[in-house]
Amino acid sequence: MKEKSKPAPLANEGLPPEERGLFCDAAPREYAPAQGILEDFYNWARSQSLWVLGFGTGCGAIELRPLMTSRFDMYRFGIQPRPTPRQSSVFVIGGYASVKTLKRIVRSYEQMMGPKFVVALGSCTINGGMYWDSYNTIKRIDQYIPVDVYIAGCMPRPEALLAGFLELKKIIREGKAEGQNEYARNFDWYKANQKNVIKDWNMPDYNW
Amino acid sequence: MNDMESALAERYGAWNWHDQRPDLASVFLESSKTHDALAWLRDSEGYRHLSFATAIDNIERNVFTLTYTLRNHEKRHSLIVHCDIDRGKPLMDSIHLLWGQAWTYQREMKEWFGIDFPGSPRVDEEFVLEGWAGPPMMRRDFDSLAYSDATYAERPGRVTHDPAAHMKAELYPEVAE
16 A cells, blocks of 8 residues: 655754754644534634733734733633743734744744634734835735734724634634644745745744 | 134044034044044043944935944033044944943944944844845935835735825815815
């Protein structure tokens, strides 16, 4: 019987040869959903427990702080911040992203465990916003990592953020939050886009 | 003409002294004499604090104007020293031996304007940008929009409105036509 062919391992060319063995060289895989009602139960559980990576990538992240206070109280929706990508399931892109920050965004996103979701807040993540002519700021984040929910505004109010989180919960529950699978499916395309703007690529090809 | 102005003019050929405020003045110097003049100001005249150093791209005159802001805390007086260097050959004496923190400003000017300060510590290392491959981006002949358009993907459908005309149409549609 012929063995199923495996994809070629990632080259990790950004790393010195002695470090290549320390990092994963396999591309991400798509998530295989469980059978029927079990997957529905998983999705319900996922939507009720959103752990946000506490990493403010831009000025819009200032609007995340009020969410943690008693006035808006995001904890009542099962949303809470975590200090590390390894424990987080939601990455909130807080507005504009410079190329330097994009490098950290890619690294953090890939380190997050699946299932993982991305909320992009602010006009800058959608079309560059006021940084449309900046020499060092990317104009749309969805070229580099997949986005599940956009929250428009410059910057969006905490109420808009809560609405965005509720929308995210809705699509997770419906099983339509496909960002992670999209990333795995189009991994080469995303990687090419990332390397196109990050000129000094000195990290693994997949930062798992 | 005050004492400082005449002393700087006599010793270093300074010109164009300008009192902007009672506690702030500016003066121009030849670039070849600037290092010595700054040392004299620091050691003999009490301007011991270098509070700022930056460059201005005067592309119309084909020069970079370097600007050093010094502070005399006893007299409560600040002095801005300007000097021009050739834009085609952007090279200047390093002042990191006069003020230790100057290397940071010089590294910034190297990255942003391409002005070299030979001997300044870590002047060739990256300062703010990472992996920047384009020309020094604070030079005025660097076209930020063209670079951005060529480098970063754009979402189609973005339109720009003239703010005055747009708000007029939004708020007073009856007179906008």
